[in-house]
Amino acid sequence: xxxxxxxxxxxxxxxxxxxxxxxxxxxxxxxxxxxxxxxxxxxxxxxxxxxxxxxxxxxxxxxxxxxxxxxxxxxxxxxxxxxxxxxxxxxxxxxxxxxxxxxxxxxxxxxxxxxxxxxxxxxxxxxxxxxxxxxxxxxxxxxxxxxxxxxxxxxxxxxxxxxxxxxxxxxxxxxxxxxxxxxxxxxxxxxxxxxxxxxxxxxxxxxxxxxxxxxxxxxxxxxxxxxxxxxxxxxxxxxxxxxxxxxxxxxxxxxxxxxxxxxxxxxxxxxxxxxxxxxxxxxxxxxxxxxxxxxxxxxxxxxxxxxxxxxxxxxxxxxxxxxxxxxxxxxxxxxxxxxxxxxxxxxxxxxxxxxxxxxxxxxxxxxxxxxxxxxxxxxxxxxxxxx
Amino acid sequence: xxxxxxxxxxxxxxxxxxxxxxxxxxxxxxxxxxxxxxxxxxxxxxxxxxxxxxxxxxxxxxxxxxxxxxxxxxxxxxxxxxxxxxxxxxxxxxxxxxxxxxxxxxxxxxxxxxxxxxxxxxxxxxxxxxxxxxxxxxxxxxxxxxxxxxxxxxxxxxxxxxxxxxxxxxxxxxxxxxxxxxxxxxxxxxxxxxxxxxxxxxxxxxxxxxxxxxxxxxxxxxxxxxxxxxxxxxxxxxxxxxxxxxxxxxxxxxxxxxxxxxxxxxxxxxxxxxxxxxxxxxxxxxxxxxxxxxxxxxxxxxxxxxxxxxxxxxxxxxxxxxxxxxxxxxxxxxxxxxxxxxxxxxxxxxxxxxxxxxxxxxxxxx
Ligand SMILES: Nc1nc2c(ncn2[C@@H]2O[C@H](COP(=O)(O)OP(=O)(O)OP(=O)(O)O)[C@@H](O)[C@H]2O)c(=O)[nH]1
Ligand SMILES: [Mg+2]
Numbered sequence: 001x002x003x004x005x006x007x008x009x010x011x012x013x014x015x016x017x018x019x020x021x022x023x024x025x026x027x028x029x030x031x032x033x034x035x036x037x038x039x040x041x042x043x044x045x046x047x048x049x050x051x052x053x054x055x056x057x058x059x060x061x062x063x064x065x066x067x068x069x070x071x072x073x074x075x076x077x078x079x080x081x082x083x084x085x086x087x088x089x090x091x092x093x094x095x096x097x098x099x100x101x102x103x104x105x106x107x108x109x110x111x112x113x114x115x116x117x118x119x120x121x122x123x124x125x126x127x128x129x130x131x132x133x134x135x136x137x138x139x140x141x142x143x144x145x146x147x148x149x150x151x152x153x154x155x156x157x158x159x160x161x162x163x164x165x166x167x168x169x170x171x172x173x174x175x176x177x178x179x180x181x182x183x184x185x186x187x188x189x190x191x192x193x194x195x196x197x198x199x200x201x202x203x204x205x206x207x208x209x210x211x212x213x214x215x216x217x218x219x220x221x222x223x224x225x226x227x228x229x230x231x232x233x234x235x236x237x238x239x240x241x242x243x244x245x246x247x248x249x250x251x252x253x254x255x256x257x258x259x260x261x262x263x264x265x266x267x268x269x270x271x272x273x274x275x276x277x278x279x280x281x282x283x284x285x286x287x288x289x290x291x292x293x294x295x296x297x298x299x300x301x302x303x304x305x306x307x308x309x310x311x312x313x314x315x316x317x318x319x320x321x322x323x324x325x326x327x328x329x330x331x332x333x334x335x336x337x338x339x340x341x342x343x344x345x346x347x348x349x350x351x352x353x354x355x356x357x358x359x360x361x362x363x364x365x366x367x368x369x370x371x372x373x374x375x376x377x378x379x380x381x382x383x384x385x386x387x
Numbered sequence: 388x389x390x391x392x393x394x395x396x397x398x399x400x401x402x403x404x405x406x407x408x409x410x411x412x413x414x415x416x417x418x419x420x421x422x423x424x425x426x427x428x429x430x431x432x433x434x435x436x437x438x439x440x441x442x443x444x445x446x447x448x449x450x451x452x453x454x455x456x457x458x459x460x461x462x463x464x465x466x467x468x469x470x471x472x473x474x475x476x477x478x479x480x481x482x483x484x485x486x487x488x489x490x491x492x493x494x495x496x497x498x499x500x501x502x503x504x505x506x507x508x509x510x511x512x513x514x515x516x517x518x519x520x521x522x523x524x525x526x527x528x529x530x531x532x533x534x535x536x537x538x539x540x541x542x543x544x545x546x547x548x549x550x551x552x553x554x555x556x557x558x559x560x561x562x563x564x565x566x567x568x569x570x571x572x573x574x575x576x577x578x579x580x581x582x583x584x585x586x587x588x589x590x591x592x593x594x595x596x597x598x599x600x601x602x603x604x605x606x607x608x609x610x611x612x613x614x615x616x617x618x619x620x621x622x623x624x625x626x627x628x629x630x631x632x633x634x635x636x637x638x639x640x641x642x643x644x645x646x647x648x649x650x651x652x653x654x655x656x657x658x659x660x661x662x663x664x665x666x667x668x669x670x671x672x673x674x675x676x677x678x679x680x681x682x683x684x685x686x687x688x689x690x691x692x693x694x695x696x697x698x699x700x701x702x703x704x705x706x707x708x709x710x711x712x713x714x715x716x717x718x719x720x721x722x723x724x725x726x727x728x729x730x731x732x733x734x735x736x737x738x739x740x741x742x743x744x745x746x747x748x749x750x751x752x753x
Contacts, residue, residue, distance in 0.1 A: 377422075378421050383451070385451060
């Protein structure tokens with residue numbers, strides 16, 4: 001009992017220890033802007049000096065981190081959109097820094113730390129108040145569902161994302177088209193999209209009656225837009241494939257088969273025949289009639305040759321067996337016909353009937369009997385007289 | 388229908404029996420047995436009995452089930468004493484085999500007198516058969532050896548014949564190999580010829596006994612004939628040429644050339660039986676009667692049977708004799724042989740004794 005309690009306490013303690021770092025993991029965030037060649041001091045410990053701002057290969061800022069007990073520090077180049085860069089001071093404080101935006105003479109950073117952050121000193125460089133803003137749009141398109149029948153409507157979704165740092169304006173959408181399909185609610189002009197924002201546009205695409213069935217390509221959506229400063233740019237989505245299927249008609253469709261086929265039998269012997277009627281259509285068939293045509297020389301020995309079925313559901317089969325007998329030698333044909341609605345299907349069973357084995361050798365047997373008898377007689381006589 | 392039993396004893400008896408079985412197939416040749424059945428002129432049962440299995444195997448036309456091997460592997464080697472013992476040891480087997488074949492009206496025993504098995508079995512069988520089948524006449528057909536076959540065969544023939552006569556069969560008919568040697572140059576074909584002739588005559592007789600005849604002779608007559616004289620006789624046969632009279636045919640059957648044993652029928656005959664077969668046109672009954680009357684004066688009682696049958700007249704004569712000079716000669720020769728043999732044996736014995744006398748008082752020294 002005691003041991004059990006101790007165990008429970010230990011487990012509870014372990015659970016608490018697991019939870020503790022999570023509750024303690026509060027993240028302090030602060031935004032700072034540093035002028036070129038200026039620096040700030042965080043919590044009287046960490047120095048962040050902006051050495052340079054670059055714009056080739058995207059906006060970047062070259063930063064020098066150092067601290068009282070780490071006077072050398074490290075120099076890093078941060079890019080917009082990069083993951084954060086870590087620096088740990090000589091006294092053990094850690095910050096994560098991301099470049100939020102850059103201007104020609106300064107840069108704005110987002111700094112995260114587990115400690116509360118204070119800018120304890122600021123040494124100004126020359127900070128340009130007006131940032132250079134560049135919008136950057138991307139567009140993706142999905143069609144749902146991507147296969148549809150003629151007459152149906154599919155949903156087209158356009159997702160437009162501004163990954164730049166400036167608002168995109170005068171956005172014009174030039175949506176690709178599949179012949180004989182109709183767009184419903186597809187805008188040609190789109191409202192401005194702020195930096196980092198995402199716009200979602202949905203519209204219906206109706207597939208007209210004359211559309212050619214098959215795999216149709218929908219050409220890319222093209223976006224033309226401008227930055228606030230009037231610089232124009234464009235982007236486009238991937239093209240999409242829409243499969244257009246012929247309208248499905250609900251109809252029963254029956255097949256009939258005979259098993260086995262091409263059989264060699266002996267006259268007078270049973271010829272078993274299994275007839276299978278399958279509804280391969282997509283609707284139930286009402287009133288199914290089977291007609292059998294036996295040619296002369298073949299007769300029905302057992303089973304019902306011409307059954308009637310009230311209904312056969314799609315993908316369901318009806319199977320029945322009959323036994324035939326061929327009385328005459330030669331090739332025989334059995335024709336089975338299944339009839340439903342106004343349609344019919346035919347199956348043919350061909351088989352060859354051969355003379356019975358006995359009949360074939362009849363002459364020989366008859367000839368052999370007396371010879372055999374004579375032989376037996378001779379043997380018997382020989383034995384009678386051999387001692 | 389007469390029920391007749393024919394027993395062939397020993398090699399000689401077996402062979403004559405086989406010849407009878409062959410004759411019963413008619414003119415079919417060697418393959419007759421494959422497509423036809425034996426047709427005996429009566430209900431004839433045959434059994435070949437022998438101690439030598441090889442002799443039985445050598446038979447051709449006798450059914451396997453009609454061959455009885457009396458176990459003493461390869462014959463008794465002409466030893467009649469041994470033969471008699473083998474018979475006594477196997478009497479039940481032999482008699483039960485005979486018994487299986489039913490009842491009989493007439494029994495023939497065919498044997499050579501000179502061998503071991505047949506000659507020793509024959510007298511003992513006569514005794515047994517007479518006891519079992521009291522009403523059936525038992526006739527022994529006894530074959531005498533070639534005289535040059537050696538003293539043992541001669542002795543055997545002498546003692547066998549005596550033993551048979553002692554058992555008082557209905558009759559003994561002699562067949563003399565020596566006399567019939569004239570038939571062929573070599574022994575093998577002589578045997579065949581003698582066997583066939585003997586077989587044919589026996590069947591001729593059987594047929595006559597079993598048939599409706601114009602002039603009747605029967606089993607009773609046969610008995611009477613066989614009882615005549617000293618109970619020993621033989622057979623003669625004659626087939627007439629186209630235009631000879633029935634009389635000459637009858638007389639022909641008495642001629643020495645047709646006899647199976649050398650005898651002068653006119654002088655020694657006691658009783659006779661004549662069986663005449665032929666087309667009716669030849670069978671002048673008056674002439675037959677007259678001829679037979681004439682014969683009776685010399686031969687004694689002559690019974691006759693006449694059978695109408697296709698073909699030229701054929702006559703079988705069967706006699707018993709009052710005296711048999713030829714037999715006497717044979718016995719004399721046998722006695723001579725025995726004496727000679729005994730002297731020789733004595734001589735050899737004394738010679739051996741005198742040889743042994745050299746070491747009489749001595750002991751071997753090592
Ligand atoms: N006519 C005739 N005589 C034969 C025949 N075979 C053997 N003999 C005679 O029969 C005598 C010998 O008797 P077998 O019949 O061979 O002797 P067996 O009765 O078989 O007795 P073992 O052989 O001694 O046991 C001899 O005199 C032969 O000449 C034959 O086929 N025909
Ligand atoms: Mg033998």
